[in-house]
Amino acid sequence: MAHRGWYLDGERAGRFAARVTAAEGMLEIALEDADETLRWPLEEIRALGDTAAGQERLVLRLPGQDPRLVLEDAGTVAWARSACPKLTARSRDPAGLRRVLLWSGGAAAVLALLLFAAIPLLSNRMARWIPPAAEARLGAAIRDQAGLFFDAPEGEARWCSDRAGLAALGKMADRLTRGADLPYPLEIAVLNAPAVNAFAAPGGHVVVMRGLLDGAESAEEVAAVLAHELGHVAHRDPARLALRSAGTAAVLGLAAGDVMGAAAIAAAARALSDAHYARDAETAADAYAAERLAAAGVSPAALASFFDRMAAEAGGGSRLAALFASHPALGERSRAAREAAAHSADRPVLSPAEWAALQQVCRRTRARP
Amino acid sequence: MATEPEAGSPLQGRYSGSASALFWLALRTGLLTVATLGLYRFWAKTRIRRKLWSSIDPGGDALEYTGTGTEKFLGFLIAVVVLGSLAAVLAVVLSFLGFALFRPEAPGGLTALNLVLQNAGAIFAPLYFFAAYRARRYLLSRTTWRGIRFGMEPGAWGYAWRGCLYAALTGASLGLLWPLMTFRLEAYLCDRSWFGDARLRQGGRWTMLYKAMTPLLLSVPALALAVPAWVAGLPFSSLLLLGAGGVFAYGLVHYRVESFAIMARHKTAGQGIRLGAAPRPRVVALRYYGGWAAVAAVIGLCGLALLAGFARIVPMPDLDDTAGAAALVPLLAGGLALYGLVSPLRLVFVTQPVLAHLVRHAWVETPILLTSVGQRPGDAMADADGFADALDLGGAF
Incomplete structure (x- = not known):
C-alpha cells in the first residue's frame, strides 16, 4: 500500500505530490506528475526535530541535502516512524567535535595572549x-x-x-x-x-x-x-x-x-x-x-x-x-x-x-x- | 491534507505553535544553559528557532530553520577574539587619552573622566549595526521554505555607517526623521535579501511612514502639557499624565507595527510577486503590553510565594554568622530559578502571540509565481550571529 506525501525537490519552490513505499531498505518516492521515482536509504533518513506540529506532520530529509519529504496525515506519519529506523538519531559529524575543540583552544590561546602579553x-x-x-x-x-x-x-x-x-x-x-x-x-x-x-x-x-x-x-x-x-x-x-x-x-x-x-x-x-x-x-x-x-x-x-x-x-x-x-x-x-x-x-x-x-x-x- | 492554493487567491500566513510545547522547550533548554554556565545557549537558541520557524506554515508548508548550535558557538568564538582585541586596544588607548588630557579644574574633574571612560562603548555603535546586519543575514541564510533557502548579500559595513548616520539624523531632529531611518535601513536590508533566486525589492517612499506616527505625534503635546502640570501638582494631573503616557506607549507599538505593514505592502519578490501585511496595531499592543503584564504577574506571585514560604521555614536569619547566611542559599536558588523563568514566559506570553498575529495577517499575492523560484547556493558565514551574541543584541528569539 502506498502512502501519500509531498516532495520538495530543493531546486524549485513547488510541492510535488508523491506516493511513498518502503522496499528493500529503501524509501521509494514516486512523483505523480513526473515519471520519476527517488530512492532514499531508510537507515539514513532523519526527521526534523523540535517542530511545532507533533503527530500531524513529519518532515524527512537526508542529512546535508536540500530535498524534503513532507508527510501530513497521522496514518502516514505513524507508518514512516516504524519504517525508518533512525529518524531521531543524531547525524554524527566527527569533524564537528574536533573543530569545536580546536577552535575553542585557539580562541582561549588568543585571549590568554591578549590578557597576559598584548x-x-x-x-x-x-x-x-x-x-x-x-x-x-x-x-x-x-x-x-x-x-x-x-x-x-x-x-x-x-x-x-x-x-x-x-x-x-x-x-x-x-x-x-x-x-x-x-x-x-x-x-x-x-x-x-x-x-x-x-x-x-x-x-x-x-x-x-x-x-x-x-x-x-x-x-x-x-x-x-x-x-x-x-x-x-x-x-x-x-x-x-x-x-x-x-x-x-x-x-x-x-x-x-x-x-x-x-x-x-x-x-x-x-x-x-x-x-x-x-x-x-x-x-x-x-x-x-x-x-x-x-x-x-x-x-x-x-x-x-x-x-x-x-x-x-x-x-x-x-x-x-x-x-x-x-x-x-x-x-x-x-x-x-x-x-x-x-x-x-x-x-x-x-x-x-x-x-x-x-x-x-x-x-x-x-x-x- | 493541505492542497495547492488556487492561482488567484493570495497565500495567507498561518501560525500553529502551541504555548505549552514552546514553554517546556524554553524551560528545559534554559535550565541546561544555566547548568552549563551559558555554554548551551547557542544550542538552546537553535532549538527554539526551529520550533518557532516550524510554527509558521503559509500554504501548509512550514518554514524550516537549518542553523546549528555548533556554528553559532564557533561564530561566538570568532566574534569574541575579534571584538576582544578591538575592545582591549580601544580601552587602553582611551584610558591613556583620559590620563594624558586630564584636567582636575575642568568641570567634573575625575567624575567627567570616569563618565567618558564608562561610555567609551559608544565607539562600538557602528559595530552594533554591523552585528545586526550579519545576524539578519545569518538568520535568512538558515531559513528555508519549500526547501528553498532565503539569503542576503554581503553589506554589513554599508549598513553600519548608514545606521550611524540615520540614527544621528533622528536624534538631531528629536525623532522627527525617524521614518527616514526606518525606511532607508529596512530598504537597505530588503533590497539585499533573496528568496531562492528571487530578489526582494522595497518600493514606496519614506514619507509614507508618517501616517504610522500619528498616535506618537499626538502623544507629544499631551505629554508636554501633562508633565509640567504633574510637576506643578495640579489636580487630576496624574490621571492626565497616565493617559498621555499610555498614548505614548501605544504610539510606539503602533509605529513599529504600522511602519512594518506599510513597508511590507510595498515589497515585491522576483518577477511581480507582491507581498502584503495588515496586522492590527491595537491587537499587537494588547498582546505586547498584556503579555509583559502576565509575565510580571507570574514572576511577582512566584516571588511572593517564595518569600512567604521562606519566612515560614527560617524565621530571621542572622546574616553575620555563616550558618545564618547559608540559610539564605535556598532563597537565592529560588530567585535564580525565577530569573530562569523570565525568558520562557516571555516567549510564551509576548513573543509567540505577537509573532502569530503578524504572521496570520501577512500574505503573498499571486503565489503561483512562487513555484518558479529556484534554489540559491548556501552561505557559509563562519561567524554566524556571533557578533550579535557577543554584543548582547539578543532580539526576541
Whole structure:
C-alpha cells in the first residue's frame, strides 16, 4: 500500500505530490506528475526535530541535502516512524567535535595572549607616553578621592600637617631617593586614618597612613615601607596598572556574554589576572626597596621584621589580611629582605628626635594634603 | 491534507505553535544553559528557532530553520577574539587619552573622566549595526521554505555607517526623521535579501511612514502639557499624565507595527510577486503590553510565594554568622530559578502571540509565481550571529 506525501525537490519552490513505499531498505518516492521515482536509504533518513506540529506532520530529509519529504496525515506519519529506523538519531559529524575543540583552544590561546602579553605590553608602552605633569595632576585627584574613603577621628581633619613630622618624612624620602632616577618629583602625604597601610597613586603621589606610623617599631620600618612604595613610583606601576585593568575589563566583559554564571567567571578571572599583575609589581617594588635601602645605608632587615609582624597579624584574621591579599606571601618577602640585609651597613635613617616628630605628625591636621 | 492554493487567491500566513510545547522547550533548554554556565545557549537558541520557524506554515508548508548550535558557538568564538582585541586596544588607548588630557579644574574633574571612560562603548555603535546586519543575514541564510533557502548579500559595513548616520539624523531632529531611518535601513536590508533566486525589492517612499506616527505625534503635546502640570501638582494631573503616557506607549507599538505593514505592502519578490501585511496595531499592543503584564504577574506571585514560604521555614536569619547566611542559599536558588523563568514566559506570553498575529495577517499575492523560484547556493558565514551574541543584541528569539 502506498502512502501519500509531498516532495520538495530543493531546486524549485513547488510541492510535488508523491506516493511513498518502503522496499528493500529503501524509501521509494514516486512523483505523480513526473515519471520519476527517488530512492532514499531508510537507515539514513532523519526527521526534523523540535517542530511545532507533533503527530500531524513529519518532515524527512537526508542529512546535508536540500530535498524534503513532507508527510501530513497521522496514518502516514505513524507508518514512516516504524519504517525508518533512525529518524531521531543524531547525524554524527566527527569533524564537528574536533573543530569545536580546536577552535575553542585557539580562541582561549588568543585571549590568554591578549590578557597576559598584548595588553600588559601595550599598557607599559603607553604608560611611558603619559606626560609626567598630566600624570601628577591625575595622581593628586586620585589621592584626594581615595582619602574620602577613610574617616578622620572626631574633631580632626583628614590630612596630617605637623611641620616637623612632615619634614622628618621628607628627609627620610630624600635619603632613600638620593641618586635614584624617578620619573617625577615625589609628593608624600600622611592620611589621618588608623589603617596600617601606604599606597602610591600615579604621578609620584605617595600616601602613608597614620596607622602605619603608629604600628611601626622604628623609623627603619617606615623607611622600608616607603622604599617599597617608591619602587611603585619608579616603575610607574599605578598608571600601568590602571591602563592594564581597563583593557582586561573590556576583554572579559565581552567574553562573559549575558549569562550570570559567566559573569561570575569573568569577575574571578579579572581578580586573578589583576592579582597576578600585582604580584609581579610587588616583587619588583620589593627588589627596588631592598636596593634603595642598601644605597641609603639602612638595613633591609627592617623590611623583614615589618613583614614578619604583618604576617603574624594577618594570620590572626585581622583586616590586614584583606589589605595585603594582593601581596606575595609575606614570609617569602621577609626572607628575601633578610638576605639583602646580610650584605648592607646599618645607619639610623632618622635621629630619635626626628622619629618622635614623625610619630606625632598627626598632632595637627588640615582638610587638604 | 493541505492542497495547492488556487492561482488567484493570495497565500495567507498561518501560525500553529502551541504555548505549552514552546514553554517546556524554553524551560528545559534554559535550565541546561544555566547548568552549563551559558555554554548551551547557542544550542538552546537553535532549538527554539526551529520550533518557532516550524510554527509558521503559509500554504501548509512550514518554514524550516537549518542553523546549528555548533556554528553559532564557533561564530561566538570568532566574534569574541575579534571584538576582544578591538575592545582591549580601544580601552587602553582611551584610558591613556583620559590620563594624558586630564584636567582636575575642568568641570567634573575625575567624575567627567570616569563618565567618558564608562561610555567609551559608544565607539562600538557602528559595530552594533554591523552585528545586526550579519545576524539578519545569518538568520535568512538558515531559513528555508519549500526547501528553498532565503539569503542576503554581503553589506554589513554599508549598513553600519548608514545606521550611524540615520540614527544621528533622528536624534538631531528629536525623532522627527525617524521614518527616514526606518525606511532607508529596512530598504537597505530588503533590497539585499533573496528568496531562492528571487530578489526582494522595497518600493514606496519614506514619507509614507508618517501616517504610522500619528498616535506618537499626538502623544507629544499631551505629554508636554501633562508633565509640567504633574510637576506643578495640579489636580487630576496624574490621571492626565497616565493617559498621555499610555498614548505614548501605544504610539510606539503602533509605529513599529504600522511602519512594518506599510513597508511590507510595498515589497515585491522576483518577477511581480507582491507581498502584503495588515496586522492590527491595537491587537499587537494588547498582546505586547498584556503579555509583559502576565509575565510580571507570574514572576511577582512566584516571588511572593517564595518569600512567604521562606519566612515560614527560617524565621530571621542572622546574616553575620555563616550558618545564618547559608540559610539564605535556598532563597537565592529560588530567585535564580525565577530569573530562569523570565525568558520562557516571555516567549510564551509576548513573543509567540505577537509573532502569530503578524504572521496570520501577512500574505503573498499571486503565489503561483512562487513555484518558479529556484534554489540559491548556501552561505557559509563562519561567524554566524556571533557578533550579535557577543554584543548582547539578543532580539526576541
